[in-house]
Amino acid sequence: MAVAPPSDPLSGTSLKADFPLLSRTVHGKRIVYLDSAATSQKPDQVLAAMDLYYRNFNANVHRGVYAIAEEATNAIEAAREGVRRFINARSTAEIIFTKNATESLNLVIQSWGRANLSDGDVVVLTHMEHHANIVPWHMLAAEKNLELRWIPLTDDGQLDLTDLDSILVGAKALGATAMSNVLGAFNPVRELTDAARAAGAISIIDGCQSVPHSTTDVQAMGADFLAFSGHKMLGPTGIGVLWGREELLDAMPPFLGGGEMIRDVRLDGFTCNELPWKFEAGTPAIAEIIGLGAAVEYLEALGMDNVRAHERALTEYTLSSFSERFGDDISIHGPADSSLRGGVFSFSFKDLHPHDLSQVLDQHAVCVRAGHHCAKPLMKLLGVGATARASVYIYNDTSDIDSLGDALEQAGAFFAF
Amino acid sequence: MPGLEDLYREIILDHYRNPRNRGELETPPAHRVEGFNPLCGDEIVVYVDLDDAGVVTDIRIGGQGCSISQSSASMMSAAVKGKTTEEVAELTRAFKAMMSIHESSLEGSEAEAAEQEALANVKLGDLEALRGVVKFPVRIKCATLAWNTLAQGIEESNA
Numbered sequence A: 001m002a003v004a005p006p007s008d009p010l011s012g013t014s015l016k017a018d019f020p021l022l023s024r025t026v027h028g029k030r031i032v033y034l035d036s037a038a039t040s041q042k043p044d045q046v047l048a049a050m051d052l053y054y055r056n057f058n059a060n061v062h063r064g065v066y067a068i069a070e071e072a073t074n075a076i077e078a079a080r081e082g083v084r085r086f087i088n089a090r091s092t093a094e095i096i097f098t099k100n101a102t103e104s105l106n107l108v109i110q111s112w113g114r115a116n117l118s119d120g121d122v123v124v125l126t127h128m129e130h131h132a133n134i135v136p137w138h139m140l141a142a143e144k145n146l147e148l149r150w151i152p153l154t155d156d157g158q159l160d161l162t163d164l165d166s167i168l169v170g171a172k173a174l175g176a177t178a179m180s181n182v183l184g185a186f187n188p189v190r191e192l193t194d195a196a197r198a199a200g201a202i203s204i205i206d207g208c209q210s211v212p213h214s215t216t217d218v219q220a221m222g223a224d225f226l227a228f229s230g231h232k233m234l235g236p237t238g239i240g241v242l243w244g245r246e247e248l249l250d251a252m253p254p255f256l257g258g259g260e261m262i263r264d265v266r267l268d269g270f271t272c273n274e275l276p277w278k279f280e281a282g283t284p285a286i287a288e289i290i291g292l293g294a295a296v297e298y299l300e301a302l303g304m305d306n307v308r309a310h311e312r313a314l315t316e317y318t319l320s321s322f323s324e325r326f327g328d329d330i331s332i333h334g335p336a337d338s339s340l341r342g343g344v345f346s347f348s349f350k351d352l353h354p355h356d357l358s359q360v361l362d363q364h365a366v367c368v369r370a371g372h373h374c375a376k377p378l379m380k381l382l383g384v385g386a387t388a389r390a391s392v393y394i395y396n397d398t399s400d401i402d403s404l405g406d407a408l409e410q411a412g413a414f415f416a417f
Numbered sequence B: 001m002p003g004l005e006d007l008y009r010e011i012i013l014d015h016y017r018n019p020r021n022r023g024e025l026e027t028p029p030a031h032r033v034e035g036f037n038p039l040c041g042d043e044i045v046v047y048v049d050l051d052d053a054g055v056v057t058d059i060r061i062g063g064q065g066c067s068i069s070q071s072s073a074s075m076m077s078a079a080v081k082g083k084t085t086e087e088v089a090e091l092t093r094a095f096k097a098m099m100s101i102h103e104s105s106l107e108g109s110e111a112e113a114a115e116q117e118a119l120a121n122v123k124l125g126d127l128e129a130l131r132g133v134v135k136f137p138v139r140i141k142c143a144t145l146a147w148n149t150l151a152q153g154i155e156e157s158n159a
């Protein structure tokens, strides 16, 4: 077996105990949850915060003068401040709560895109984008006759930036994921945003996979917009974040109309509320915002550098122990160097179809995803219809990876032809 | 809980390893139709050749997929060859009836009950091996993919 990775600041602290779901069994076995890239498990702290809201101060926000309405309002605004701090934004005016990253991206693409793009304009995306950062662009492109260009990939699953400057010539916007949900690759965001700015393009970063797993500093990132989802970072589903530079958000038209986002409504029109509420029409996901606030506090207490170091150690362990154990029977997509990637492993094992593989793994209570991971253009580039994908988070440890390895062995034996 | 043996019966694995009627047919005269399983990204291509009397004179299967979708396609190709489109339609209904989770006909009419009984008498042969798929609901779409694709192909070539 591979030697233990050098420095894992979280090893020895068993975080599993904080996650009630991880103590359950499936098919009579302890669950081995390796699908955090799809959604993370939730710690007691998050569940308790949401429960407390419903039990103690459940009220609608912003318009009540009574005590619990004020408590609810304070709680969501405190969560907004927590998120601001977590990503080092300049102001809470820049933190917009949405339903998820998909809605955050649609908000920018529809609101900023409609106001700023016109016939023949160029938008640059990468070949490793999630459908959430492709389909809304296709929708707008069809309407506005935009040209979409794609940054290609290298053979080992990183962005190929050789021709970046020429790809960006004339571009108005760049959309790129900070970390691939298939390849695990971390992209050089600063290099991308610098190149975009030099070309006169704004940059929209999909932080869905990077924000939960590494330190985020939107000011150092040099981006104009960042989208991410609460449910992949220990928070509940139904809550996402759009961060944007205040000047841009200020100038943008509203996205959804309704209550909360207005300052005044008359028979002949309306005026918008100020940021961030201008983009938050209707009653927000109050409990979920509070849950996200608790998730952010939990992650801050661990320290995001420690989170990254833990996952990097686990990545090294996974890559080395699997190559030792399975040799050429396993092939893991994406960069081999753990400094360039996070703990997301899309792999093929022998010639087993991912669906069959994950079915056998399920019998061993090992949860991995099988499919195209909402990245069909990337699947096509990789020459596969689907992959199996295992992904780790703070609560995983080397025993989970070993369990995956054991289950893979069983799957190989079951389908041995 | 159902075990893997309920799902992966030996005959299924045999069709997976040695798929029958793999390949392509010239179009026309054959008709080509593609099917997708959005769940797992599987793609199937069915080439079907019908004569004037509506008999499936030849069929070929292309594409890629898991053992369940591939073996179901393979068994289907063997089962429908030489059959009339009416017979294929009946077999398809019987197969899909086997694949549906029966909600013991709550207030089903007598006609429906009779239909169910008639379908239960259709000989499925090897296809019976796929019965266990019902215990794994997420895989039902894998098993029915080829059948839906063939039905679409027949419909299109009759149009």
Ligand SMILES: Cc1ncc(COP(=O)(O)O)c(C=O)c1O
Residues within 6 Å of the ligand: A037, A038, A100, A101, A102, A103, A130, A132, A133, A177, A179, A180, A181, A206, A208, A209, A229, A374
């Ligand atoms: C890179 C990336 N972008 C966007 C999304 C979409 O996230 P959500 O479904 O929470 O909107 C995901 C989640 O699967 C993702 O991994």
